[in-house]
Amino acid sequence: xxxxxxxxxxxxxxxxxxxxxxxxxxxxxxxxxxxLLLPAAVLAEDAFSDGRRLFEAGSYAAAAARLxxxxxxxxxxxxxxxxxxxxxxxxxxxxxxxxxxxxILIMEPDARRVKLELGKAYLRLGAREIAREYFRSVLxxxxxxxxxxxxxxxxxxxxxxxxxHRFNGFLTVGLLHDDNVGAVPGVTDVxxxxxxRKVRLADDTEADIGLHAAAVLTHLYRPPGTPxxxxxxxxxxxxxxxxxxxxxxxxxxxxxGVVRQDDRTLWELQGTVGQFALSGDRYLxxxxxxxxxxxxxxxxxxxxxxxxxxxxxxxxxxxRNAFNWGVNVNPVLTxxxxxxxxxxxREGENADAGHYDYRxxxxxxxxxxxxxxxxxxxASVRHQRTNYREEEPLFARERTDRCEALTVGVSKVLWSxxxxxxxxxxxxxxTHTDNDSSLDLYTYEKDVFLTSLTLAx
Numbered sequence: 151x152x153x154x155x156x157x158x159x160x161x162x163x164x165x166x167x168x169x170x171x172x173x174x175x176x177x178x179x180x181x182x183x184x185x186l187l188l189p190a191a192v193l194a195e196d197a198f199s200d201g202r203r204l205f206e207a208g209s210y211a212a213a214a215a216r217l218x219x220x221x222x223x224x225x226x227x228x229x230x231x232x233x234x235x236x237x238x239x240x241x242x243x244x245x246x247x248x249x250x251x252x253x254i255l256i257m258e259p260d261a262r263r264v265k266l267e268l269g270k271a272y273l274r275l276g277a278r279e280i281a282r283e284y285f286r287s288v289l290x291x292x293x294x295x296x297x298x299x300x301x302x303x304x305x306x307x308x309x310x311x312x313x314x315h316r317f318n319g320f321l322t323v324g325l326l327h328d329d330n331v332g333a334v335p336g337v338t339d340v341x342x343x344x345x346x347r348k349v350r351l352a353d354d355t356e357a358d359i360g361l362h363a364a365a366v367l368t369h370l371y372r373p374p375g376t377p378x379x380x381x382x383x384x385x386x387x388x389x390x391x392x393x394x395x396x397x398x399x400x401x402x403x404x405x406x407g408v409v410r411q412d413d414r415t416l417w418e419l420q421g422t423v424g425q426f427a428l429s430g431d432r433y434l435x436x437x438x439x440x441x442x443x444x445x446x447x448x449x450x451x452x453x454x455x456x457x458x459x460x461x462x463x464x465x466x467x468x469x470r471n472a473f474n475w476g477v478n479v480n481p482v483l484t485x486x487x488x489x490x491x492x493x494x495x496r497e498g499e500n501a502d503a504g505h506y507d508y509r510x511x512x513x514x515x516x517x518x519x520x521x522x523x524x525x526x527x528x529a530s531v532r533h534q535r536t537n538y539r540e541e542e543p544l545f546a547r548e549r550t551d552r553c554e555a556l557t558v559g560v561s562k563v564l565w566s567x568x569x570x571x572x573x574x575x576x577x578x579x580x581t582h583t584d585n586d587s588s589l590d591l592y593t594y595e596k597d598v599f600l601t602s603l604t605l606a607x
Contacts (some may be wrong), residue, residue: 172542185423197223198230201383205233210449217604228254232264240449262291269304274413278308281471303570314374317607324577324602329357332393333585354458360391362602370409381418382406400427405440416444422460435463437473447481455482462499469503487520504540510537523562531556541587550588557581564603572607 201216224230235250254261269284285301286310293301309315316342321368334356335565364387372379387401403424410417414441424436439459445453456478464470476497483490501507516530538549559579566573580597 156360188203198233201230201237202233203276205237205240205267210237212245213237214241218246221253226257228257231259232267235264235271239267239274242414242446242449244271244274248275256584260286266297266301269301272513273304273308273531275415277438282308316370316372317368318370319365320604320606322362322364322602322604324362324600325359325391326362326496326601327357327359327599330594330596330597331356331360331391331397332359333512333596334520334594335591335593351527356394358391358394360389360394362468362600377410377412379411380406380407381409381420381595384418385571396429398429401425403436407439410471414446416442418442450484452484453484454478457481461528462526470506471503472499472501472506474499491516491518505538505542507539509537509539524566525560526562527558527560529556529558545589545591547588549592551585551592552587553583553585555581555583568602575604576604 164250169525175586197216197220201213201220204210204213204216207213214234214237216235220227220230221234227373231250231254235247235254236244238244238250248268248271251264251271254264255268260266265284266288269288270401271282272278273281274286287511289298289301290297293517307452364385366383366385368381368383370379370381383403383405385401385403385405387399389397389399391397392569403422405420405422407418407420418441421436421442424434424437425432426434426436438458440456440458442457443455447453456476458474458476460474460476462470462472462474468546474497474606476495479494480493480494491514493512493516495510495512497510497512499506499508512532512534514532516528518526518528520526534551534553536549536551536553541547542549557579559577561575564574564576577600581600581602583594583596583598585592585594587593
């Protein structure tokens with residue numbers, strides 16, 4: 151019963167209540183949607199901040215993972231896409247870098263910096279012509295001189311890679327001073343066991359100055375459209391002394407073989423023929439093969455592996471004719487202006503006469519530092535141990551040598567061509583060698599100073 155006497159009042163009241171409830175529900179859903187979307191935006195912003203911080207700290211793989219999350223949650227965040235491309239590039243994931251930069255160009259077709267980064271990524275993928283087009287499109291915008299020079303270097307590198315025939319090499323000429331040319335022992339009395347007696351040696355360390363000359367010429371033939379090439383190298387090494395001409399050394403070697411190279415790896419299989427002369431007479435002939443593999447494990451770390459097999463002919467002592475093998479593991483770490491190289495070597499020689507057989511192990515650590523004004527400094531230490539497998543006939547004892555060597559030096563680029571493909575570098579170095587042997591005859595010390603000029607082309 152309607153006590154108000156108005157029959158429509160109840161209906162209006164019910165309708166108003168229904169509308170009010172509907173408005174409250176709508177506001178509630180809007181609030182819930184905002185609450186749901188807010189964490190996603192915050193998380194995306196956190197992922198971008200984390201990714202950028204990791205990128206600036208040099209943790210590129212971790213940065214790429216966080217930036218990929220940010221770019222996925224905020225597709226319109228071009229900064230996240232750009233840093234994703236940069237991080238992926240530095241981490242060696244060039245496909246992801248290309249996709250990130252291409253995504254930006256869809257929304258900003260004239261982004262000059264993005265085109266430059268995209269060209270670099272395509273170049274690393276081996277798509278040289280695509281990279282060239284992006285580089286040329288940036289050059290058309292008249293970029294600042296430093297950027298123009300960088301792009302021109304990329305284009306020159308693309309042009310050089312497309313050449314079928316390429317030559318490069320170097321020529322080094324220098325003067326050296328060796329205070330113990332013949333590695334004379336540091337003792338004057340040497341005990342001989344067969345027959346037992348002492349032999350007195352002249353106390354003469356044979357110091358001398360000499361001319362040092364070395365040259366390498368390499369030819370590379372690469373058919374178009376293939377990662378394979380044929381590489382041939384001619385090398386010579388010479389030390390010519392002023393007075394101690396008995397120790398003049400001349401070496402000539404030729405190697406040739408197949409090469410396979412891509413953006414991150416290099417394989418070389420080379421055959422080698424070499425001749426060594428001592429004081430003008432043939433001393434050693436070498437016929438062998440060498441397998442080399444280089445791989446970039448990361449942007450800063452490279453690993454080199456070498457395996458060599460040689461048949462050696464000693465012309466003046468047939469008993470020394472031997473089969474020689476060697477293994478070398480060489481990780482190289484580069485960080486900014488610093489370079490650290492570690493050489494781990496193992497070598498063996500099986501000679502016709504057993505007392506010439508040996509096994510040799512060596513460890514060498516080298517540090518290079520780039521300095522201002524085109525200067526560079528380096529230092530290396532080397533420890534080498536050689537064990538001969540049978541007794542020396544004259545000494546009735548096995549021979550073991552331990553050799554320590556320290557080298558320090560400084561170099562400077564004196565001239566460089568505009569494209570930096572040719573340069574002239576001066577070098578000054580000092581090497582101290584201390585060889586301690588179980589047989590006094592082979593114990594010696596020596597110091598060598600070297601000054602040289604190297605023309606690389």
